[in-house]
Amino acid sequence: MQILRFNDDRVGVLKDGNTVVDISGLISHREIRGPQGVMDELIGNFDSYRPGIEKLVAAEKGQALASVRLLPPLVRPSRVLAAFVNYLDRPDRTADSLPMEFFHKAPELVGAEGTILLPDIEPVVEYHAEAELAFVIGRHCKNVSAAEAMERVFGYIPFFDVSARGMTRRSQFLPKGQDTFAPAGPWITTKDEVRDPHDLTVKSWVNGEARQDYNTKHMAHKISAQIAWLSRFIQLQPGDVVATGTYHTGLGPVNVGDTLEIEIGGLGRARFFCKGDSPRKAKGFQPGGQGQQSPLTKV
Numbered sequence: 001m002q003i004l005r006f007n008d009d010r011v012g013v014l015k016d017g018n019t020v021v022d023i024s025g026l027i028s029h030r031e032i033r034g035p036q037g038v039m040d041e042l043i044g045n046f047d048s049y050r051p052g053i054e055k056l057v058a059a060e061k062g063q064a065l066a067s068v069r070l071l072p073p074l075v076r077p078s079r080v081l082a083a084f085v086n087y088l089d090r091p092d093r094t095a096d097s098l099p100m101e102f103f104h105k106a107p108e109l110v111g112a113e114g115t116i117l118l119p120d121i122e123p124v125v126e127y128h129a130e131a132e133l134a135f136v137i138g139r140h141c142k143n144v145s146a147a148e149a150m151e152r153v154f155g156y157i158p159f160f161d162v163s164a165r166g167m168t169r170r171s172q173f174l175p176k177g178q179d180t181f182a183p184a185g186p187w188i189t190t191k192d193e194v195r196d197p198h199d200l201t202v203k204s205w206v207n208g209e210a211r212q213d214y215n216t217k218h219m220a221h222k223i224s225a226q227i228a229w230l231s232r233f234i235q236l237q238p239g240d241v242v243a244t245g246t247y248h249t250g251l252g253p254v255n256v257g258d259t260l261e262i263e264i265g266g267l268g269r270a271r272f273f274c275k276g277d278s279p280r281k282a283k284g285f286q287p288g289g290q291g292q293q294s295p296l297t298k299v
Contacts, residue, residue: 001053002268003042003155004187005071005111009035011042012068013053014187019062026052036075036239043138043154044238046190072111073157073188074136079240080105080182082132082161083226084172086245088218095220100229103172105161105182105243110272112185116162118256118276119178123297125166126253126285127278129183130246131204131212131262133197134159135223136188141236149227152236155188156197158262158270159243160204162254165285167297174299183260184241185270194266198222202247205261206254214247253282 002014011027012020024030026049030038042049084101088094110116118127138154162181167174194200198219204212221229223244230236254260256276263269 001190001193002187003073003190005035005039005073005075006068007071009038009071011038013057014065015057015062018065020065020068021057021060021062023053023056026056036077039074040237040239043136046138046154070112070186072109072114073185074109074239074241076107077109077239077241078107078237079234080107080109080243081230081241082176082243083221083245086220087214087247088220089247089249093220098220100221100226102230102242104177106177106179108179108182109241110180110183112270112272114183114272115180116183116260116272116274117180118254118274118278120277120279121164121174121299123167123299124164124278124281125283126281127255128163128165128251128285128287129204129206129254129260130161130163130248130251131202132159132161132243132246133200133202133216133264134184134241134243135197137236137240137242138238140238141227141231144227144231146224146228149224150191152227153191153223154238155190156194156264156267157184157188157241158186158202158264158267159184159241160260160262160272161243161246165287166283167299168295169297183270183272186268189267200267201265203263204250206252206258208259210250211252212247212250214249216244218247219244248287251287253285255280255282
């Protein structure tokens with residue numbers, strides 16, 4: 001099932017790939033929950049909602065997908081996390097050599113056809129948009145074992161980890177955590193639709209030019225291990241989003257005026273637009289090139 005948000009905070013299900021059936025009326029107390037609360041309720045209690053949703057989708061004709069305005073699949077999750085260097089994309093990288101690590105993204109997701117703002121920050125030498133598979137948590141997680149972890153996944157979303165390169169900071173707040181740096185969409189695909197999340201093709205384009213093209217089989221730490229590690233230290237709630245990292249080959253600069261697209265096999269394709277006041281930057285930056293002892297960048 002593909003679940004999406006559209007128009008005036010409506011919740012819908014994609015039918016036959018080209019129509020949307022509005023399921024908003026099925027969600028209890030929708031009027032008082034607020035947009036994110038509605039999605040938290042739906043995700044956290046999906047098993048109880050599913051029979052009614054399936055019945056409604058079968059009965060309703062729906063409206064054309066092309067006629068609706070897509071919104072971010074989630075409004076403001078309690079957490080949006082991203083894995084740091086989690087792909088075996090260089091000969092010197094192994095799962096043992098890559099420690100598990102995550103950073104926070106701005107929780108206000110940008111939906112399909114939305115705007116990414118690239119601000120004028122002088123020390124930034126280049127902006128990148130890393131195409132990634134993200135998963136959505138479906139059940140509360142705390143000290144969950146790897147063996148049980150996949151039961152806590154609700155679904156999957158294509159995700160761009162927008163990054164400001166060239167700064168050495170104590171955290172990823174400026175390089176990766178700025179507003180609009182978490183574009184995702186077009187919708188959430190429930191996990192039962194995905195045979196193997198570690199065998200999906202991830203592709204991206206900038207102005208129609210192919211950039212990244214890789215398979216999630218190259219992920220160093222699989223999703224089950226990520227959930228187990230994260231839940232040792234924090235709680236994960238229904239609706240939380242975790243991006244799983246990227247295969248860096250194919251990355252290149254993105255600039256104001258560019259159009260970005262991402263597609264993951266079976267999960268949909270989404271387009272985003274870069275705006276802002278940053279001058280054009282294309283220095284040929286390669287991730288991982290900075291030394292750990294570089295002085296901190298002042299902004």
